[in-house]
Amino acid sequence: MTYKALYRKYRPSNYDGLVGQNVIVKTLRNIVKDEKISHAYLFGGPRGTGKTSIAKIFAKAINCLSPIDGNPCDSCEICNLINTEQVSDIIEIDAASNNGVDEIRDLKSKINLAPTTCKFKVYIIDEVHMLSTGAFNALLKTLEEPPRHVVFILATTEIHKLPLTIISRCQNYNFKKITEEQMKIRLDYIIEQEQMKVTPEAIYEIARISDGGMRDSIGLLEQLYSFTDNNIEMEDVELLSSSVSRNDIYQMLLNIVLGKMDHMFKKIDSFYQGGKDFIRIAEDTVVFLKDILLYKKAKDFFKNNYRYDMEEYKDLLDTINEETIYRYITEINGLIGDLRSSTHPKIIFEILMLKLTDVKPSNIELKETEEIKKENIIEVKENIDDVKKETFVETEVESEETLINEKITPVKSKETEDENDTLLNFVNIPLYKKILINNTLATAQKSLLTELKSKCNQLSTFLINKDFKQAATVLLDGKIVGVSDQCVIWSYQYNVIVEKADVLKKEIEKLIENMFGKKYRIINISDEDWKKIRPHYIKIVKEKKQIEILDEIDEEEIKKPVKRKKKSKEIEEAINIFGEDLIEIK
Ligand SMILES: Nc1ncnc2c1ncn2[C@@H]1O[C@H](COP(=O)(O)OP(=O)(O)O)[C@@H](O)[C@H]1O
Ligand SMILES: [Mg+2]
Ligand SMILES: [Zn+2]
Structure with missing residues (x-):
């Protein structure tokens, strides 16, 4: 038996196994019920929220011989063939893996051929924004006038990178993050099936860390399972996610405050090597800064309501003043959008952290800092623009x-x-x-x-x-x-x-x-x-x-x-x- 990652093992085979995305599911089921199939669908939204899963279910549903309320029956001949991957009419193209050039060329040459087994030939193109320019051109052409038996399902985490010409050709569906409650429902199910032991507290922590991504939460659960003795508790979760731990963020901030650039860059490098998510680190840094601020202003409230000991971070507490904290938060929030839209998050993150080292802690120099800040913002913005240009469609500034x-x-x-x-x-x-x-x-x-x-x-x-x-x-x-x-x-x-x-x-x-x-x-x-x-x-x-x-x-x-x-x-x-x-x- 081949090993299958838990998140793949629990990829829902029909809509029943899904959590969240209710509006989308309802609409797609109605489309099948009413037999109003269009040529192109576009699924956009954060990763691990069900885009690929729902695309597969929908592809099956439109071909199923006896769908139940728009849900694939999972027992007819077609459903069986699809489930056992014996059908060549549902074609998945992952643009992220190789820019899709060969696949799209293949698509162009075969698209006019009728489906062999199914009613519809379905092309699921994942991470469609990563297609090369050539592949994109070919795809757009095909989308203009697709043959009647063809349905496209395009999925992307970065819808803003798609040309409007594509977006306007498709029916659009915006996938939402999975809430912690919804996640818990699915995690509970998997835990039960796999006979794991996980405390409720730990499940919520897994859900919180996963920030709306169901795949991440299942992945984390699996990691925990292989690393503990099947008794997963809160501490295990914290330990496993320790590379973006509070302590790491603390050390990074301390290096910034003390102007120890070498150490700061080393820290960032270690995040990168560990495959960490820089957006998440930036967000967690803001949360931590906010916590420090709260601690400084309302120590008792903090002690009563937060489950960690701020005194562990005394070095930082003593060196950073409120003014600086506010500035850091403003700077990070100002660039977090760029971080999100960048394909080079590490570079943007480094620029951002460099920017923080420029923030002067003293209140007296406020005015001067204000000016430096402005200049720096322009500078940083330019740097980011360069990165953007080099990597993808630029959002036009004076150029x-x-x-x-x-x-x-x-x-x-x-x-x-x-x-x-x-x-x-x-x-x-x-x-x-x-x-x-x-x-x-x-x-x-x-x-x-x-x-x-x-x-x-x-x-x-x-x-x-x-x-x-x-x-x-x-x-x-x-x-x-x-x-x-x-x-x-x-x-x-x-x-x-x-x-x-x-x-x-x-x-x-x-x-x-x-x-x-x-x-x-x-x-x-x-x-x-x-x-x-x-x-x-x-x-x-x-x-x-x-x-x-x-x-x-x-x-x-x-x-x-x-x-x-x-x-x-x-x-x-x-x-x-x-x-x-x-x-x-x-
Ligand atoms: N809404 C959901 N309900 C249940 N499981 C989900 C959901 N979204 C994602 N998953 C789980 O995460 C895995 C990856 O999801 P996927 O559909 O590939 O996400 P996306 O394409 O949005 O990145 C699935 O195999 C499934 O196990
Ligand atoms: Mg996907
Ligand atoms: Zn069926």
């Missing part, structure tokens, strides 16, 4: 894109080289677009860019407008990167959204006219292409050459050589407006 618009003010007119045939030959986009981009950048206006960007705030309001919904969805997935008084360049992470934007061009231009109060032409490109194009133009400006205005061509006229126009009036005007002193380029 590089403004740079080019700022710096490509046409300067001295010099003779330019003949670029007719080789215009932007390093990117694979249609010539008419290249020319439009070129011309837009030749007359780019930074102030207009800022203005239009801020007007984009209204974009989401168009989502509820029947005529503009599609266009708004697409635009929200991208960002403006360049503007002239005639054209707007809009850049997108995924090629397939660029294609979609091209298809919806008329609608988008109408929306833009509505939003900006003036007609503009839209040029859609991918972030990848923009990343290549941008430095090219910066270089031209840097060499104090001039970007030439080129003759436009029709979208179809791909082969025709590009003709040069004479230096336009606009450029001369631009020179007049901006002057010739060019801002330094890095």
Whole structure:
């Protein structure tokens, strides 16, 4: 018999074994009862809350020959085949394990084939936000027009990382954390089945530590079981979770207060080596700080209501004052969101802790600290933005894109080289677009860019407008990167959204006219292409050459050589407006 982790052994086979997620379960059962199956479902929410489990149950339910109240019967021929994994029609893809490239390619080639055994072919794509860009493009295409016999269930812990274009294609379900009471119900069941002995106190502690994640709680239970003599008590639980113990947090804080950076980094490293969760550590640090504050302000209350002895942490108590505690809490709370959305939590955590070492403990220096703080916040924010950029879709702040618009003010007119045939030959986009981009950048206006960007705030309001919904969805997935008084360049992470934007061009231009109060032409490109194009133009400006205005061509006229126009009036005007002193380029 092969060993199976407890959490897998107790993966519910139908809705009866589930705890929590009641609304979701009810809705999904109704869908089966009413036979109103859609093409795509999106399950978002914290890990270990039942997304994969429910996806599997739902996939079975829609194929079950005699579902009971929307619940798979678990006894018909199909249910049996699915339960014994003898069905090829339910396909699970884990994007986290290999970016899904091969699987999605396979998916594309087989998707049109009818299911072999089941009514529906179901693709469960787990951690869908981790798909590579290529795989994502392929998936989006398929989601646009899936064959009738196909159902997609996408699951993710990071829904904010998905393009709106995907989200809007799916029925969305937001999974909630499992409450401690709900967890206890399931843990009690498993404990009974496995004939374990666990004190109720310990069960609640397991539930508390697991912070809403059912898988974590079962995992912890299993660890405890293998490490104690089947008599699990509160102390065992505390011991096992000791690597994020209060004592560790205490030591980390003490090192920060004393400015012992070496020790602090070592501590953080040990958390990392132990596979600890930095978000959790940050949260627990806030709780601990709050406890210290309470202890300082209301010792008796603390002693009567808390089950641990604060005097153990005397060294820290004596060195940290209330002001500092408040500041620490503020700093941590301020960055915890970034920590949550980062794929590099250790780096963010280190930045955060470094930031704390900057907080000066003395009240007298308050004003100065305030200023330092501000600077640091900006600095840290920048660091985080860098990390974000490097890892995933950035949430746009003032960014590089403004740079080019700022710096490509046409300067001295010099003779330019003949670029007719080789215009932007390093990117694979249609010539008419290249020319439009070129011309837009030749007359780019930074102030207009800022203005239009801020007007984009209204974009989401168009989502509820029947005529503009599609266009708004697409635009929200991208960002403006360049503007002239005639054209707007809009850049997108995924090629397939660029294609979609091209298809919806008329609608988008109408929306833009509505939003900006003036007609503009839209040029859609991918972030990848923009990343290549941008430095090219910066270089031209840097060499104090001039970007030439080129003759436009029709979208179809791909082969025709590009003709040069004479230096336009606009450029001369631009020179007049901006002057010739060019801002330094890095
Ligand atoms: N709501 C739940 N009810 C009962 N068990 C659950 C629930 N959510 C998760 N589990 C347990 O945790 C394990 C992992 O859950 P899973 O569905 O893979 O979570 P997710 O996909 O949300 O990360 C399951 O095998 C099951 O044992
Ligand atoms: Mg899962
Ligand atoms: Zn069945």
